[in-house]
Amino acid sequence: MSDVPRTHATLRFAFGVTLALVACELLQWLPTFLAPVLVAVLLVNVPIRPPVKVAVGLIIIMAASALIAMVLSTALARSPLILFGVAAVVVFRSLYVIAEGRSPLAPLLLLICLTTIPVIALESSALAAAFAYSLVRATCLA
Numbered sequence: 479m480s481d482v483p484r485t486h487a488t489l490r491f492a493f494g495v496t497l498a499l500v501a502c503e504l505l506q507w508l509p510t511f512l513a514p515v516l517v518a519v520l521l522v523n524v525p526i527r528p529p530v531k532v533a534v535g536l537i538i539i540m541a542a543s544a545l546i547a548m549v550l551s552t553a554l555a556r557s558p559l560i561l562f563g564v565a566a567v568v569v570f571r572s573l574y575v576i577a578e579g580r581s582p583l584a585p586l587l588l589l590i591c592l593t594t595i596p597v598i599a600l601e602s603s604a605l606a607a608a609f610a611y612s613l614v615r616a617t618c619l620a
Contacts, residue, residue, distance in 0.1 A: 491521050498619060509609075512616035519590075520620050523583045539584050540617040543591040544610035550592075551599030551606055558600055565592050587617075 498513040507513070520528075520536070528536070554561035569592055572585035591613060599606035 487525075491518070494518075494521050498616075501619060502616075507612065507615065509612065512612055513619045516590075516613075516616050516620040519586060520583075523586065536583070536587070537614065537617050540587050540591070541614045543584075543588040544595065544613050546588070547591040547595035548599070548607060548610050551596045552603060555599060555603065561596055561600075565596055568592055 494517045495514045498517040499510060502510040502513045524532075550561060550564060554564065569589060572589050572592075575585045576582045591610070594613075595606050595610055598609050
């Protein structure tokens, strides 16, 4: 006996991630792994095809999260201990929101931004800005 819903979910997941990777390669977006990772996150956390309002909302949430991470990174770049302390507080607060049982998607996108952008910003603020832009662009594709 086959499990049709599980098969459909698996095929949708595989097709979505593969399509995002192929699109990133064809468009020559760097890093190419961002859109497939975000597609995987969205397909796991949003079981249905989101309407246009929800998709635009997710793009706005990712843009706001990337902006928050960039502002923190540029404001506290001279003191990395304080930067990672503030980031840790925001990360733990996001995890607490997820543990409360609320919708995990917005805190998850904030976690993605706050765990990557400050690390890159310590090396180069220009690279961090480019990576933040890539995250938003990948969310648009996802």
